[in-house]
Amino acid sequence: MVFERKDLLGTRDLSAIEIRSLLESAESFKEIAERPLKKVPALRGKTVVNLFFEPSTRTRTSFEIAAKRLSADAVNMSASTSSLVKGESLLDTVDNIQAMAPDILVVRHRFVGAAHMIAERVGARVVNAGDGANEHPTQALLDLVTMSEHKRVGPGLTVAIIGDIAHSRVARSNIWALTTLGVTVRICAPPTMLPRELDKIPGLIVCERPEEALDGVDVVMMLRIQLERQDRLLFPSIRDYARVFGLNRQRLDLAAEDAIVMHPGPMNRGVEITSEVADGSRAVILNQVSNGVALRMAVLFLLGGQGHE
Amino acid sequence: MVFERKDLLGTRDLSAIEIRSLLESAESFKEIAERPLKKVPALRGKTVVNLFFEPSTRTRTSFEIAAKRLSADAVNMSASTSSLVKGESLLDTVDNIQAMAPDILVVRHRFVGAAHMIAERVGARVVNAGDGANEHPTQALLDLVTMSEHKRVGPGLTVAIIGDIAHSRVARSNIWALTTLGVTVRICAPPTMLPRELDKIPGLIVCERPEEALDGVDVVMMLRIQLERQDRLLFPSIRDYARVFGLNRQRLDLAAEDAIVMHPGPMNRGVEITSEVADGSRAVILNQVSNGVALRMAVLFLLGGQGHE
Amino acid sequence: MVFERKDLLGTRDLSAIEIRSLLESAESFKEIAERPLKKVPALRGKTVVNLFFEPSTRTRTSFEIAAKRLSADAVNMSASTSSLVKGESLLDTVDNIQAMAPDILVVRHRFVGAAHMIAERVGARVVNAGDGANEHPTQALLDLVTMSEHKRVGPGLTVAIIGDIAHSRVARSNIWALTTLGVTVRICAPPTMLPRELDKIPGLIVCERPEEALDGVDVVMMLRIQLERQDRLLFPSIRDYARVFGLNRQRLDLAAEDAIVMHPGPMNRGVEITSEVADGSRAVILNQVSNGVALRMAVLFLLGGQGHE
Numbered sequence: 001m002v003f004e005r006k007d008l009l010g011t012r013d014l015s016a017i018e019i020r021s022l023l024e025s026a027e028s029f030k031e032i033a034e035r036p037l038k039k040v041p042a043l044r045g046k047t048v049v050n051l052f053f054e055p056s057t058r059t060r061t062s063f064e065i066a067a068k069r070l071s072a073d074a075v076n077m078s079a080s081t082s083s084l085v086k087g088e089s090l091l092d093t094v095d096n097i098q099a100m101a102p103d104i105l106v107v108r109h110r111f112v113g114a115a116h117m118i119a120e121r122v123g124a125r126v127v128n129a130g131d132g133a134n135e136h137p138t139q140a141l142l143d144l145v146t147m148s149e150h151k152r153v154g155p156g157l158t159v160a161i162i163g164d165i166a167h168s169r170v171a172r173s174n175i176w177a178l179t180t181l182g183v184t185v186r187i188c189a190p191p192t193m194l195p196r197e198l199d200k201i202p203g204l205i206v207c208e209r210p211e212e213a214l215d216g217v218d219v220v221m222m223l224r225i226q227l228e229r230q231d232r233l234l235f236p237s238i239r240d241y242a243r244v245f246g247l248n249r250q251r252l253d254l255a256a257e258d259a260i261v262m263h264p265g266p267m268n269r270g271v272e273i274t275s276e277v278a279d280g281s282r283a284v285i286l287n288q289v290s291n292g293v294a295l296r297m298a299v300l301f302l303l304g305g306q307g308h309e
Numbered sequence: 310m311v312f313e314r315k316d317l318l319g320t321r322d323l324s325a326i327e328i329r330s331l332l333e334s335a336e337s338f339k340e341i342a343e344r345p346l347k348k349v350p351a352l353r354g355k356t357v358v359n360l361f362f363e364p365s366t367r368t369r370t371s372f373e374i375a376a377k378r379l380s381a382d383a384v385n386m387s388a389s390t391s392s393l394v395k396g397e398s399l400l401d402t403v404d405n406i407q408a409m410a411p412d413i414l415v416v417r418h419r420f421v422g423a424a425h426m427i428a429e430r431v432g433a434r435v436v437n438a439g440d441g442a443n444e445h446p447t448q449a450l451l452d453l454v455t456m457s458e459h460k461r462v463g464p465g466l467t468v469a470i471i472g473d474i475a476h477s478r479v480a481r482s483n484i485w486a487l488t489t490l491g492v493t494v495r496i497c498a499p500p501t502m503l504p505r506e507l508d509k510i511p512g513l514i515v516c517e518r519p520e521e522a523l524d525g526v527d528v529v530m531m532l533r534i535q536l537e538r539q540d541r542l543l544f545p546s547i548r549d550y551a552r553v554f555g556l557n558r559q560r561l562d563l564a565a566e567d568a569i570v571m572h573p574g575p576m577n578r579g580v581e582i583t584s585e586v587a588d589g590s591r592a593v594i595l596n597q598v599s600n601g602v603a604l605r606m607a608v609l610f611l612l613g614g615q616g617h618e
Numbered sequence: 619m620v621f622e623r624k625d626l627l628g629t630r631d632l633s634a635i636e637i638r639s640l641l642e643s644a645e646s647f648k649e650i651a652e653r654p655l656k657k658v659p660a661l662r663g664k665t666v667v668n669l670f671f672e673p674s675t676r677t678r679t680s681f682e683i684a685a686k687r688l689s690a691d692a693v694n695m696s697a698s699t700s701s702l703v704k705g706e707s708l709l710d711t712v713d714n715i716q717a718m719a720p721d722i723l724v725v726r727h728r729f730v731g732a733a734h735m736i737a738e739r740v741g742a743r744v745v746n747a748g749d750g751a752n753e754h755p756t757q758a759l760l761d762l763v764t765m766s767e768h769k770r771v772g773p774g775l776t777v778a779i780i781g782d783i784a785h786s787r788v789a790r791s792n793i794w795a796l797t798t799l800g801v802t803v804r805i806c807a808p809p810t811m812l813p814r815e816l817d818k819i820p821g822l823i824v825c826e827r828p829e830e831a832l833d834g835v836d837v838v839m840m841l842r843i844q845l846e847r848q849d850r851l852l853f854p855s856i857r858d859y860a861r862v863f864g865l866n867r868q869r870l871d872l873a874a875e876d877a878i879v880m881h882p883g884p885m886n887r888g889v890e891i892t893s894e895v896a897d898g899s900r901a902v903i904l905n906q907v908s909n910g911v912a913l914r915m916a917v918l919f920l921l922g923g924q925g926h927e
Contacts, residue, residue, distance in 0.1 A: 033410040037354030039382070045655025047683060057386050058405060065356060065409050068382040073657070073686040077675050088884035096676060096883060099907035100683050101651040265405060266397035289408035342719040346663030348691070366695050367714060374665060374718050377691040574714060575706035598717035 003302035007119040007126040010135035011177035019144070019177055023153075025298035026145045026291065032069060033293060043072035046103040046304045050076045051094075052129070053109040058265065059129050059139075062289070063106045066296035072103075072304065090114070091121060098122040103304050107131075125303040133167045139264055140173035142295040143221070144181075146288045150260050151218055155182035160213040160255075162245060163223025163272055164193040170264045171223055179203040188213035190235050190245065210245055214254040221262040222247050222272045238271055248274045252282070260284045312611035316428040316435040319444035320486035328453070328486055332462075334607035335454045335600065341378060342602060352381035355412040355613045359385045360403075361438070362418040367574065368438050368448075371598070372415045375605035381412075381613065399423070400430060407431040412613050416440075434612040442476045448573055449482035451604040452530070453490075455597045459569050460527055464491035469522040469564075471554060472532025472581055473502040479573045480532060488512040497522035499544050499554065519554055523563040530571040531556050531581045547580055557583045561591070569593045621920035625737040625744040628753035629795035637762070637795055641771075643916035644763045644909065650687060651911060661690035661922045664721040668694045669712075670747070671727040676883065677747050677757075680907070681724045684914035690721075690922065708732070709739060716740040721922050725749075743921040751785045757882055758791030760913040761839070762799075764906045768878050769836055773800035778831040778873075780863060781841025781890055782811040788882045789841055797821040806831035808853050808863065828863055832872040839880040840865050840890045856889055866892045870900070878902045 003021060011019070032038055048067040050060050060076065067074040077097070090109075097105065098121070105122065107115045108129040115128035115135075130136040147153050159178055165171045165187050172195075178185050179201055187198070188207040198204055207213035214220060225241060235241045252261065261273075261283045269275045278285065312330060320328070341347055357376040359369050369385065376383040386406070399418075406414065407430070414431065416424045417438040424437035424444075439445040456462050468487055474480045474496050481504075487494050488510055496507070497516040507513055516522035523529060534550060544550045561570065570582075570592045578584045587594065621639060629637070650656055666685040668678050678694065685692040695715070708727075715723065716739070723740065725733045726747040733746035733753075748754040765771050777796055783789045783805050790813075796803050797819055805816070806825040816822055825831035832838060843859060853859045870879065879891075879901045887893045896903065 035354070038356060038410065038412075039354035045653070045657035047656060047686070049679075061358075061384060061386055061406075062409060064384055065382070065411075068356070068384070073683070075679060075682055075686070077679055089887065092883070092885060092887075095904055096907050097679075099904040100680060100911050101656065101908065102683075103656075265401070267401060269398065269401075286404055286408040289405050290410065293409050344663070347665060347719065347721075348663035370667075370693060370695055370715070371718060373693055374691070374720075377665070377693070574710070576710060578707065578710075595713055595717040598714050599719065602718050 007115075007128075008137055008299055008303065009116050009119055009126065009128045011137045011140050011173045011180070012135065014177065014180065016180050016182075019141070019181060022141055022295070022298060022302070023145055023148060025302060026141070026295040029294040029297040029301070030291065032297070033290065038069050039071060040069065041071045042301050043067065043070035043103075043304045046072045047101065048072045048074050048104045048106065048300060048304070049097060049102045050074065050106045051097065051108075052076070052078050053107075053114070054130065056108055056129075059108065062292045063127075063129065063296050063300075066293050066300055069293070070297055070300055070304075072300065075102075091117075094118050094121055098124055104300060127299055127303065130169055133169050133172070135173045136169040137173050137177075138292070138296055138299060139170050140177045141299070142288055142292040143174055143262060143264070144177060145291040145295050146262065146284050147219055147260070149287065150258075150284065153178075153181055153183060157219070158184040158186065158217050159219040159221060160186045160188065160207075160217040161221045161223065162188045162210050162213055162247065164225060165189045165198075165223070166193045166195040167226065168223050174221065175201065175204060186213040186217065188245070190241070192235065210247075210251060211254055214251055217255045217259055219260055219262060220247060220252065220255055224264060224266065225268055225271050227268065242271050246272055246274065247277050249276050252277055262288060265289070316424075316437075317446055317608055317612065318425050318428055318435065318437045320446045320449050320482045320489070321444065323486065323489065325489050325491075328450070328490060331450055331604070331607060331611070332454055332457060334611060335450070335604040338603040338606040338610070339600070341606070342599065347378050348380060349378065350380045351610050352376065352379035352412075352613045355381045356410070357381045357383050357413045357415065357609060357613070358406060358411045359383065359415045360406065360417070361385070361387050362416075362423070363439065365417055365438075368417065371601045372436075372438065372605050372609075375602050375609055378602070379606055379609055379613075381609065384411075400426075403427050403430055407433055413609060436608055436612065439478055442478050442481070444482045445478040446482050447601070447605055447608060448479050449486045450608075451597055451601040452483055452571060452573070453486060454600040454604050455571065455593050456528055456569070458596065459567075459593065462487075462490055462492060466528070467493040467495065467526050468528040468530060469495045469497065469516075469526040470530045470532065471497045471519050471522055471556065473534060474498045474507075474532070475502045475504040476535065477532050483530065484510065484513060495522040495526065497554070499550070501544065519560060520563055523560055526564045526568055528569055528571060529556060529561065529564055533573065533575065534577055534580050536577065551580050555579075555581055555583065556586050558585050561586055571597060574598070625733075625746075626755055626917055626921065627734050627737055627744065627746045629755045629758050629791045629798070630753065632795065632798065634798050634800075637759070637799060640759055640913070640916060640920070641763055641766060643920060644759070644913040647912040647915040647919070648909065650915070651908065656687050657689060658687065659689045660919050661685065661688040661721075664690045664922045665719070666690045666692050666722045666724065666918060666922070667715060667720045668692065668724045669715065669726070670694070670696050671725075671732070672748065674726055674747075677726065680910045681745075681747065681914050681918075684911050684918055687911070688915055688918055688922075690918065693720075709735075712736050712739055716742055722918060745917055745921065748787055751787055751790070753791045754787040755791050755795075756910070756914055756917060757788050758795045759917075760906055760910040761792055761880060761882070762795055763909040763913050764880065764902050765837055765878070767905065768876075768902065771796075771799055771801060775837070776802040776804065776835050777837040777839060778804045778806065778825075778835040779839045779841065780806045780828050780831055780865065782843060783807045783816075783841070784811045784813040785844065786841050792839065793819065793822060804831040804835065806863070808859070810853065828865075828869060829872055832869055835873045835877055837878055837880060838865060838870065838873055842882060842884065843886055843889050845886065860889050864888075864890055864892065865895050867894050870895055880906060883907070
């Protein structure tokens, strides 16, 4: 099973076969985290650079642990200390890193398309770890790994994604991946948080009210309200948002009896999700995190083990 | 020699046997730092996460070097870049890290009991690298390793700890460990820096004046005046503090002829200790640092080599 | 081929034989970056500490990658998080690091002579990664490695260095190294950016106008205008600087037909160099970066493989 692309930039262009191949590969890496010795020599002698132009601990740590468990040399570069503060252009920075002969660049940047631009520029493999509100493919893939533990991810499955869809790269990557696999996706958000461009995707249904989105659904994915990014207020108040869109016990009862609850984290407890639901038996939120390491090991392995050898 | 606890959270609950076991183990790791190749495969395939919610280079570096010399994968996470800035709760952050299957978490946090709370929550082993003014057990243990190089650490030994006892986790962890081993501990501080709760510990003597504390003592441990933490002034002026409580040559002459001088660092030269004393032949301050790496290797080894295998 | 010094602090004191020995060694490490597995066990069990008191990503990353490809344990310490913020002296910080038994310290500091002071103090090998406006020897050596790919670096070669010579450690280290090898060096800068102390170096020619410096030259090295460091303005305006001193196509035509163009980076495009030239066929700017990793592997290997074994 080989992933034939040079880079993993998004889920939008992935075929169903490619997605299934990535998920299967992640399955085989899950077992490693349960070993006493969580290390395989798969990427020994490979250099993985985590190039984060936006602050992140969670995703960076997940990639760093994944790289180290594959025996790669992991190097962290963050924007705050980088030459960018000296006014260097992004492409010059990237050219410089490429000149140090890394094998894989894991890139997060606040601009849409940053990872794509970098991938075109460099010989190293590029993994998009989030570009603005565009894509965050490893998050969507780890979400699918998690769904697969409970459901058959394909036609017949219905997933509700509720929250700030318009500004969420997590939502976008999930929508592309899920609809490609034939999953029905219902999205629900306040009008100010609803993207326009998604209207005509086959399999995508826009719901006005969360009750409608949740009705009989198999998977509920709540999105984080990015309180820290709201330069303008997209809803009257946090309390109003929680009251109308937040996932509580009563609303969750509208979903299928065996529905699972997901959240990409970090959660705003009491805003988009109550603690009762977040800590309840249907939540698989921490499984998402565990599967993240396995999925990222799979991605790094499929990219890094190919081509350079 | 196996340390039977899941975590190392403090010295308060340790038995004399446990403390002696840790010190002996540290002895065996001292030798590794003197080898040309300072590396053993003891923790290969284990993940050690340094989770520092307070800034620290010294302690973090000591743990990182210890972990790497044991061949563990060491990952640094600091609060400034963590999800905490996005408003996530400490327990959610910790649950997330646990979901990545680390073996050992080394935790520093400004709140008393933070490491204990985390240890109860996670399956990973936890080492408290400082929780507020409560405990900093590896510092106390490395201090004991250092004392052992010069003295028999047990009944008959007298240690003076001078400085801001009330706000010092180093003092607290030393007091518990030393008194457990039967060592007599004299503490001395300005009244505003004297804790109340310590009065009735057997073997602990509160001295009003440093001259009294130093009289014939075997070990002098000076504490750092945390100038950067003093939101309210606990003494009239730094100059007054240095004059009354600082360790200079004359005061040191009151101690036993072969007394050793310790300081957990970083020192404020000219405040709690003069340069003459800090750089003098009786100072073992840098030995403390060296022994810190060995002691931390021992702790990581005893915790990480157990249970998961 | 063994480098007999304890430290690499500058190029000023290096003999021609020592410089050639370092360049040859770098040649042998170049090949490693082109292997599928870019790792050799040369420094396994050695600890390399990157001690950066000035922000740097580029140089720090280059050293970190070099250390990891040699299988050393690489530990990063930066000033912003270090004990220096708690008021500790530089020497106390350094004594503490030495107590943790590192093998090599890579030091960057804004004060001239900082690395020298540290090297005298510690048993560990020290590599100066930049001390104020004084020296940055690995940069000069990687520049020489790059020149060697195109020219015979010795008598008969002429190199023009244009820009803020007075404040440039890159210029200084290049001038010492090049003139030691018998290369003719022409320097050119606005009067406010011309150092005084260099006047009488054999082989060094001060040119008033860039046209004079460029005339028939084999190598053109443009220096970065450190816009962020200019507390006082050293020229009327950036536009004026670019117009009079910037390297553009027309000016480059004054150089030898096969002249190469170098820049230590990060570049201010449109200031000291136009994009046309920077991205042109004569530019070897990214080769400098690639050679940087190889040269630093050579330096770490020559220092770390010696003495401690």
